[in-house]
Amino acid sequence: MSSQLKVRGTIVSVHFFRRLLLASLLWVLSSPLAAQEVFEPLLDVDPPSVVCGTPRVFDQQFGILPVNPVQDGQGLDFLQEPRVLHADYTGKITVRNLRIVGDYPTITFRRWTPVGEVNETWTRRSTQTIGGRLVSRFTRSWPAAALRKALRARTYGYDKPQIFWGVVETPVAEMDLYFRVTSKNIPVATVTKINNRVQYSSHVVNLSVGPFTNRRVTHGGSGFAFATAAKLFYQHFPDVYDGLSFVTQRDALSENYAAFHSLVKNAVSGIGLSLFNNTSTYGSAGRLQAIEFYRGAFALQNDVSNHEALHQWADFFDVAEMAGYDCGGHQCSSHMPLLFPRENYVGAVLEETRRVRRVGGDVYEIQRTPNPGIQHPLHKYAMGHANAGSVPNLVVFEDQEQFGDSSSSPDPGTELTGNSQIVAMSDILGTHGPRTGPVMARWRRALVVISPAGTLLSQKEMNYWNFYAKRMGENQNTTSYHGIPSFFRASGNKMRLRTDIDARNYPKITKGFQTVFRNYGRTDWRGVTFDAAVRSRYLVNANYTFSGRVTLTDQPYHVILIIAEMADGTQERFQGNIVGQRFSVTGKFLKRGNYRLRVFLFYPGSGSQYQSTGVSGVIVK
Numbered sequence: 001m002s003s004q005l006k007v008r009g010t011i012v013s014v015h016f017f018r019r020l021l022l023a024s025l026l027w028v029l030s031s032p033l034a035a036q037e038v039f040e041p042l043l044d045v046d047p048p049s050v051v052c053g054t055p056r057v058f059d060q061q062f063g064i065l066p067v068n069p070v071q072d073g074q075g076l077d078f079l080q081e082p083r084v085l086h087a088d089y090t091g092k093i094t095v096r097n098l099r100i101v102g103d104y105p106t107i108t109f110r111r112w113t114p115v116g117e118v119n120e121t122w123t124r125r126s127t128q129t130i131g132g133r134l135v136s137r138f139t140r141s142w143p144a145a146a147l148r149k150a151l152r153a154r155t156y157g158y159d160k161p162q163i164f165w166g167v168v169e170t171p172v173a174e175m176d177l178y179f180r181v182t183s184k185n186i187p188v189a190t191v192t193k194i195n196n197r198v199q200y201s202s203h204v205v206n207l208s209v210g211p212f213t214n215r216r217v218t219h220g221g222s223g224f225a226f227a228t229a230a231k232l233f234y235q236h237f238p239d240v241y242d243g244l245s246f247v248t249q250r251d252a253l254s255e256n257y258a259a260f261h262s263l264v265k266n267a268v269s270g271i272g273l274s275l276f277n278n279t280s281t282y283g284s285a286g287r288l289q290a291i292e293f294y295r296g297a298f299a300l301q302n303d304v305s306n307h308e309a310l311h312q313w314a315d316f317f318d319v320a321e322m323a324g325y326d327c328g329g330h331q332c333s334s335h336m337p338l339l340f341p342r343e344n345y346v347g348a349v350l351e352e353t354r355r356v357r358r359v360g361g362d363v364y365e366i367q368r369t370p371n372p373g374i375q376h377p378l379h380k381y382a383m384g385h386a387n388a389g390s391v392p393n394l395v396v397f398e399d400q401e402q403f404g405d406s407s408s409s410p411d412p413g414t415e416l417t418g419n420s421q422i423v424a425m426s427d428i429l430g431t432h433g434p435r436t437g438p439v440m441a442r443w444r445r446a447l448v449v450i451s452p453a454g455t456l457l458s459q460k461e462m463n464y465w466n467f468y469a470k471r472m473g474e475n476q477n478t479t480s481y482h483g484i485p486s487f488f489r490a491s492g493n494k495m496r497l498r499t500d501i502d503a504r505n506y507p508k509i510t511k512g513f514q515t516v517f518r519n520y521g522r523t524d525w526r527g528v529t530f531d532a533a534v535r536s537r538y539l540v541n542a543n544y545t546f547s548g549r550v551t552l553t554d555q556p557y558h559v560i561l562i563i564a565e566m567a568d569g570t571q572e573r574f575q576g577n578i579v580g581q582r583f584s585v586t587g588k589f590l591k592r593g594n595y596r597l598r599v600f601l602f603y604p605g606s607g608s609q610y611q612s613t614g615v616s617g618v619i620v621k
C-alpha cells in the first residue's frame with residue numbers, strides 16, 4: 001500500500017521530518033477462537049511531509065530573499081470546531097472561516113480517508129478585505145462519521161496530539177490541514193486572566209493580538225506581527241526567556257512550513273553565522289535569542305520542536321561545499337548534508353530516524369537510528385557541549401540528492417551511491433575559526449498562543465496547550481513512537497528545555513500535574529470503552545489484561561485484536577472474542593521500547609479491517 005497523497009513540492013522542496021514506516025508485510029492471523037476465519041489488520045498510510053521554513057525566513061531576515069506580499073491563492077488560517085477533539089466525539093466537526101487570499105468562489109479540499117482521498121468542492125461563504133486585498137472565506141462541516149474514518153488509519157497520542165485531516169487546494173497552493181485531538185485524561189489548567197487580552201497558566205501564555213495573522217497579507221507568508229505580540233508579552237511577563245514560540249488559536253495555513261525558527265540574536269562565533277542582536281525589535285533587553293512559529297500542534301511534537309530549537313546553532317557549516325560538492329536535499333543552506341557517521345536533527349537529506357552505516361570499505365547503507373536519537377557531535381560542538389576533538393571525521397557523499405530533493409527516510413539497507421570526501425574538524429576550524437561564545441545548560445521557552453481580536457482561549461484550549469507545553473519541558477520519558485526523545489535527552493543530557501511561565505505582577509502558577517506515564521482515558525479508542533483507564537507505561541514480561549465493552553453497534557463484532565507495535569515493526573498481539581459486546585484479552589510485552597496500541601474489531605465475514613483507533617505515546621520499560 002502506498003500513500004494516496006499527491007506529491008507536493010512545486011514551490012519549495014519538501015522536508016520530511018516524519019514519515020510513518022510502512023511495514024511491507026501484511027501478516028495473517030488465524031484465530032483459534034473462530035476457526036477458518038482470517039483476521040488481517042490493514043496498515044495505515046503515510047501522513048504528509050512536514051516542511052521546515054527556517055532557511056527561507058533566515059534568508060528573508062538577512063536580505064537574501066525578498067519579503068513580498070502573500071500571493072493570491074495562499075491560505076491564512078481557519079478555526080477548528082470543536083477546538084479540541086476527542087476520539088469518542090459524536091457531534092459535527094467544522095472548519096470555520098478558512099481564509100484564502102484572493103478572489104476564489106470555490107476551492108478544493110482533498111479529505112483523507114483510509115481508502116483514498118475524497119475530493120470536496122467548497123463554495124465561498126463570505127469575503128473580507130485586508131490591506132486592500134480581497135480574502136475569500138469558506139466554512140465546511142462533517143458528521144462524526146468523518147472523524148471515525150480519519151481515526152481508522154491515523155495515530156494520535158501524548159507524543160502527537162493532532163491528526164492529519166486533508167489538503168486545501170487552490171490553483172497555486174496545496175496546504176495540509178490538521179485537527180487537534182487529545183486524550184480525555186488531561187488535567188484542568190489553573191488560569192490567571194490579567195485582562196481581556198492576556199491570560200496565562202503554568203506553561204502557556206495566551207494573548208489576543210488582532211493583526212498577528214493579517215500582517216501576513218502584506219508581509220509574506222511568515223510575516224506574522226511578532227514584534228507587536230512580543231511587546232505585549234513583555235508588558236506582563238519578564239525578560240527571562242531565550243525563545244518565544246508562537247502558535248495561533250486559528251490554525252495557520254501554509255505550504256511553505258510547519259514551523260520555523262527565526263534567530264533574533266547570535267553571540268556564538270565559529271559556527272558559520274555572523275554575530276547580531278535584534279532583541280530590541282521585540283522589546284527584550286537582550287535575553288531573547290529566537291522567535292519560533294509552529295502551525296497546528298507541531299510545537300508539541302519532539303521531532304519538530306527539537307529540530308527548530310537546534311536551528312539556533314545549526315547547521316551553517318556548509319560541510320558539503322567544504323568537500324567540494326553541491327549541497328542538496330531540503331534547503332541545504334541551513335540543514336546538514338548526507339554524511340557518515342551518526343544521526344542528526346536538522347538533516348537536509350535524512351530525517352533524524354535514519355543515518356548512514358558503513359558496511360565495510362567504501363560501502364555505506366541506510367540504517368534506522370537507534371532509539372533514542374542523539375544530536376550529531378558537530379551540533380553538540382556548535383552548542384558548546386562537546387569539544388572539537390570529539391567530532392569525528394565526516395565522510396560526505398557527492399550525490400546529495402540520491403534520495404530526492406527533500407529530506408526523507410529511505411528504507412534501511414538502501415545502499416548509498418557515488419563518491420565521498422572526508423571533511424575533518426581541522427577543515428571546519430580552518431574555515432569557520434574556533435567556536436566562542438556562551439554555552440547554555442538550558443533553553444527557556446515560552447509557548448504563546450495568539451487569539452484573534454476580542455477573544456481568548458477557552459478553558460478547554462488552555463488545558464490542551466498547558467498540558468502539552470509542560471510535557472515538552474520534561475527531561476525524560478517523553479520519547480515518541482518514532483524514537484525521538486525530549487530535547488534534553490537528544491542533547492546528550494547537556495541542555496534542558498524549560499517551559500514554565502513566570503509573570504511580572506502576578507504569582508507564578510505552581511499547581512503541578514503529571515505529564516509522563518499518564519494514563520489514557522477509557523474512551524480514547526473510538527469504538528470501545530475500557531473498564532479502567534489505560535496505562536501508558538508497562539513493564540516488560542508482565543501480564544496485562546485489557547477488558548471493556550465494544551460501543552460500535554453497526555456490525556455484530558465478535559473478535560477484538562489489540563496490536564502493540566513499535567516503529568521497527570515489533571508487534572505484540574492481544575486477541576479475544578467479543579461476547580455480548582464485552583471483551584477481555586491478556587498478554588505481555590516482550591520488548592522494551594516505544595509503542596502504539598491499535599484496536600481492531602472484526603465481525604463474521606468482515607475480512608481485513610483498518611484499526612478503529614491507534615494511540616501512541618506508550619512506553620514499555
Ligand SMILES: [Zn+2]
Nearest residue numbers: 052054307346
Ligand atoms: Zn529546519
